[in-house]
Amino acid sequence: MAPPIGTTYHEGELAVQAKMGVAHTAAFRSGHQKTFLSKPVQEFFAERPFVMIAAHDAEGSMWCSMVATSDGTPCLSDISADSLVLKASTLRPNDALSGALVVGMEVGLIGIDFVTRSRVRVNCTVASALANGDVELAVEICASHCPQYITQRFWRADAAGTSGEAKGDEASARLTGPRGAPARFRPNARTVSSLEDVRGLIDGSDTFFIGSRYGRKPGDGDARHGADASNRCGSPGFVRVTGRDTLAFDNYNGNQMYSTLGNIVKDPRVGLTFLDWSTGDAVQVSGTAVIDFAPAGQGKEDGGERVLQVVTVRVTSVVVRVPEAVPGTWTKAQSRPLVLSRKVQEAEGTASFYLEAPPNTPPLAPFKSGQHMPVLVGGLNRSYSLSGPPGAKYYRISVKNIGKVSSALHELEEGEEVESLPPAGSFGPASLKPGSDVDAVVLVAAGVGITPMVSMAHAATMPTAVVHAVRNGKQWPFRGELQEISARAGVPVRLRAFLSGPTEQDLAAAEATAGEAEWKIAAKRVGVEDLLEIAKDLGASRPLFCFCGPLPFSAPLQAALEDAGIPAANIKSESFG
Ligand SMILES: Cc1cc2nc3c(=O)[nH]c(=O)nc-3n(C[C@H](O)[C@H](O)[C@H](O)COP(=O)(O)OP(=O)(O)OC[C@H]3O[C@@H](n4cnc5c(N)ncnc54)[C@H](O)[C@@H]3O)c2cc1C
Structure with missing residues (x-):
């Protein structure tokens, strides 16, 4: 491309x-x-x-x-x-x-x-x-x-x-x-x-x-x-x-x-x-x-x-x-060990790690949705977005197994410790300034780029759409959790999936009629016209678009949104995955 x-x-x-x-x-x-x-x-x-x-x-x-x-x-x-x-x-x-x-x-x-x-x-x-x-x-x-x-x-x-x-x-x-x-x-x-x-x-x-x-x-x-x-x-x-x-x-x-x-x-x-x-x-x-x-x-x-x-x-x-x-x-941020209390396989190659403060140590510092947490493994420092709900007694990171640190994390057993630094970053609706005129949020993710969006969906306070581009149903993390969030959210949380390499089963799911809180599935790559349509369906006049995924996925869509008249200030991105 x-x-x-x-x-x-x-x-x-x-x-x-x-x-x-x-x-x-x-x-x-x-x-x-x-x-x-x-x-x-x-x-x-x-x-x-x-x-x-x-x-x-x-x-x-x-x-x-x-x-x-x-x-x-x-x-x-x-x-x-x-x-x-x-x-x-x-x-x-x-x-x-x-x-x-x-x-x-x-x-x-x-x-x-x-x-x-x-x-x-x-x-x-x-x-x-x-x-x-x-x-x-x-x-x-x-x-x-x-x-x-x-x-x-x-x-x-x-x-x-x-x-x-x-x-x-x-x-x-x-x-x-x-x-x-x-x-x-x-x-x-x-x-x-x-x-x-x-x-x-x-x-x-x-x-x-x-x-x-x-x-x-x-x-x-x-x-x-x-x-x-x-x-x-x-x-x-x-x-x-x-x-x-x-x-x-x-x-x-x-x-x-x-x-x-x-x-x-x-x-x-x-x-x-x-x-x-x-x-x-x-x-x-x-x-x-x-x-x-x-x-x-x-x-x-x-x-x-x-x-x-x-x-x-x-x-x-x-x-x-x-x-x-x-x-x-x-004051330089100090790392501290956190205990891996739970490990959950979310999809092919991607697992979630629930990290808690060890007994008799200070509670975890609060975090905002969209923030990431640096972890230290074998002298290497890697950042991972927090994918869980702000306010939970754990930090959850969800990691795709692709290299040195991610594979070391995947090998961890529950009960083992992970050295981590305090959450940081400012990405997504939680970082909007008071008085912002944004009236809806469209979260656009590819693959494991969904992680900060899950936390943002948990914390949604205005009409929100989650748009997830994945290859197929096997490589689709948080499919169920986001439906649960949508079903009980106090504001509309709409779910749209775009599958680039769907299986027969995925195609059948795409044919089925989806309920309000269920994924509407399209067997194609997401285009800018889809994003504008999704924002319109939310009733948004000043939507904030947040992107997370590899650059070749996000950059053309971001540029096309700007061409369509969305101000650059209303388009945010983080790139990994
Ligand atoms: C703000 C932020 C948030 C993030 N959130 C997440 C998240 O929620 N989930 C997530 O999974 N990731 C996330 N990442 C990415 C994460 O920080 C790591 O970059 C990722 O896990 C890869 O680290 P690694 O040590 O496993 O891979 P590395 O060992 O650093 O390898 C990275 C890539 O380089 C390639 N590579 C490694 N060595 C070589 C070599 N010698 N020659 C050629 N190629 C090589 C590997 O194959 C791999 O594709 C985030 C990044 C940032 C900046």
Whole structure:
């Protein structure tokens, strides 16, 4: 199937996507890139007390900086579809980008909510510099990204006047020299260090930020140019100092757009920032990067993540230490063991796992429908949507057996434990802002993508349709449970199934007349006309469409809905399965 949308990738990104054999998927994902900030994205940025930006300095070196308010108030204002004002005046005087943002400069910006693990990236240009040192940014491209590797952290603003004191329960300051000697530290002055001085911080990092650019060169046929800010997360060791002036990081399978690596192919200049979450200090590094596309199966022997590329950065500029760049108090989410109290086979290859708090331990934290839960198995971190009803005494995840972690889960016996992190995410009607005008919900899933939708159906508070695309009746999880939900729901919950490879038995079921609370089955692939019809049947004038499934399933339908006049803000998606 051809991707539905003209791509907005530059030739560096396209080259890496082609090299990695993911050009087709990436082309589908290009529809996630918008040339404006949708309403939900505007709301997301309106609540951010800090964002990371990437830009170059007067010498052309790339840097990444945190722009933050210390009191938890938003660091962006005057947000519209086309522009936003960045409180660049809050950059510390010794920050590498302090005073560097001039009119016409390309700026990459990324907002991350470390609690919900949501992140949105925007490529901008400085439209105007305000008298107070803030800058107005014009939006060029915006994309929301998958939460997969974001290390969850909780944050709270410091009380006035306490900024800079020892913070939170993150590990104690790691800005130490090679033998643990306290790092030299001169507040409010640019501090120049060697990489060796900050090895402890870098080698122990589970998160860092990277700025890169896709600069236009003379004779370059590519019209696009700009800067990108992004993040990388992993277990400590995934980024490490490898020499006197080199560091390297492992790159895992991500959203397959390859923005950062594509930029590096075009222009090797990068800026990396490491945060000491305990002291609030930031370390900024600037250099040039090279990509090793064949890291010889790293991570396989030790059971770790599959490393697709290793990026080595040769540090060409000074290392800048910015004291108190990171405001507030940070607490890294702690994992806890949960007991597998029940395991249920839902369909061919898919099982549900009911997880409960062990006896004499705190009860489970509440969750909202549409949220996911990271689980840790053999050093690997995988997220699974919660498929059970919010408020139950268990968390239920439902997993298709396809790889390392999913197969390990399928092998578990009842009574065994699973290490898990707190639920996170914001997907579906439970995440609508108060006062939203959405009047019905159409949940569209393919295969195991039904999992968050089951939880949403349990929690339905407005007319809802569940649309499930499956191959046949054997690979159709939650068929019975959703009928039970529909039969007793306080609002209409309609069920529609689309079977792409029906058996004789399925065809007979499709012929039968379905009751109000039963599945209406069609032996065909779901089309956009079906979705619009289903929304109309619900009596919806402002429906919210939520998609969950593989990109080649969701992306064409999402694009067709937009073409049919459904606002992008009313179309949400998560992709797996
Ligand atoms: C927010 C969110 C919610 C999710 N919810 C669910 C859910 O409810 N249910 C669910 O089942 N999944 C869900 N997922 C997907 C889940 O997180 C995992 O990605 C999935 O279970 C696969 O992990 P794994 O370790 O089993 O597979 P992996 O071992 O990571 O393998 C993944 C894929 O890569 C292939 N692969 C692995 N190694 C190689 C190699 N060396 N060369 C080539 N290909 C290889 C595998 O065949 C497989 O197809 C969700 C993901 C996210 C981000």
